[in-house]
Amino acid sequence: MTDGRRHELEQFALAYRDDEIEVRRAIAALDERRDGEPVTRVTLLVTDPTAETWDVGRVRDLRHALGRHAEELGLPAVSLTLVPESEAQVVEAFAQSISVAHYPIEADKLLVAAGLLVPDSPGRGRPSYTAHRRGVSTAYYAVFHAIAERVVGQAFPNADTLFRDRVRRWISHTDVKTVSTWLGKLAGTLPGSPPAHIAALLAPTGDPLVDADTLAIADGFLELHEKREQADYDHHAVFTRPDTLGLLELARQTVATVEAVASDESSLMFGLIAMQSRVQPR
Numbered sequence: 001m002t003d004g005r006r007h008e009l010e011q012f013a014l015a016y017r018d019d020e021i022e023v024r025r026a027i028a029a030l031d032e033r034r035d036g037e038p039v040t041r042v043t044l045l046v047t048d049p050t051a052e053t054w055d056v057g058r059v060r061d062l063r064h065a066l067g068r069h070a071e072e073l074g075l076p077a078v079s080l081t082l083v084p085e086s087e088a089q090v091v092e093a094f095a096q097s098i099s100v101a102h103y104p105i106e107a108d109k110l111l112v113a114a115g116l117l118v119p120d121s122p123g124r125g126r127p128s129y130t131a132h133r134r135g136v137s138t139a140y141y142a143v144f145h146a147i148a149e150r151v152v153g154q155a156f157p158n159a160d161t162l163f164r165d166r167v168r169r170w171i172s173h174t175d176v177k178t179v180s181t182w183l184g185k186l187a188g189t190l191p192g193s194p195p196a197h198i199a200a201l202l203a204p205t206g207d208p209l210v211d212a213d214t215l216a217i218a219d220g221f222l223e224l225h226e227k228r229e230q231a232d233y234d235h236h237a238v239f240t241r242p243d244t245l246g247l248l249e250l251a252r253q254t255v256a257t258v259e260a261v262a263s264d265e266s267s268l269m270f271g272l273i274a275m276q277s278r279v280q281p282r
Contacts, residue, residue, distance in 0.1 A: 038076035110142035139251035140228035180218035220254030
């Protein structure tokens with residue numbers, strides 16, 4: 001969906017007519033500014049200016065026209081770069097297509113990173129306790145992002161990558177922890193009871209709507225969430241090598257379950273997490 005809109009913006013740029021500026025090629029790419037706001041970066045290969053540079057007013061009109069069309073297409077604000085066609089080296093680079101790299105946060109790659117910090121067979125010497133802490137924290141984030149991916153995928157199955165990536169940022173650790181705690185209390189793996197309205201929703205006949213896989217996800221997340229807070233903030237917490245390796249294995253199992261589960265109960269969990277989340281200005 002986004003690719004089609006970017007292509008339409010590129011075609012609009014190619015059709016733009018001005019007495020001084022003629023667009024030869026156009027590339028539109030989605031990116032983020034340093035403040036996290038989305039931006040459509042448009043790079044145009046254009047005819048050389050007749051003077052030292054292009055007329056400021058004409059460039060402004062071109063930028064405004066692109067910005068208005070991008071808004072009509074539902075794309076983020078435009079950042080414009082003009083490249084004169086006489087710059088041969090730039091033309092060559094342009095011909096190879098200007099694009100913006102996309103480096104998503106992926107659960108499996110976080111698990112690999114955690115394994116590098118705390119390898120099964122460390123060889124000579126042993127990883128430091130700092131490496132153990134970072135390994136536990138990284139393993140937790142693998143689980144968190146795997147859950148967030150399922151939540152967004154279920155809520156917006158037909159959305160494009162940019163949309164999903166931005167919405168995933170709205171899911172908080174507390175959102176997942178809250179729902180996981182409800183499920184643990186319903187299933188009896190945690191003491192106490194969930195709020196009455198949650199019990200009425202998820203255990204209307206007295207039997208909780210929690211299957212083994214969904215409970216494993218909830219319990220795994222909660223254990224790793226607690227250990228991650230200790231790893232990141234508790235100066236007196238100790239992470240032995242066996243304990244750390246066990247937590248990394250728990251994370252691997254939990255991520256695998258999150259990615260494979262397809263039960264009605266898991267859909268309820270992911271849906272409730274989505275409902276806990278709030279739209280954020282980021």
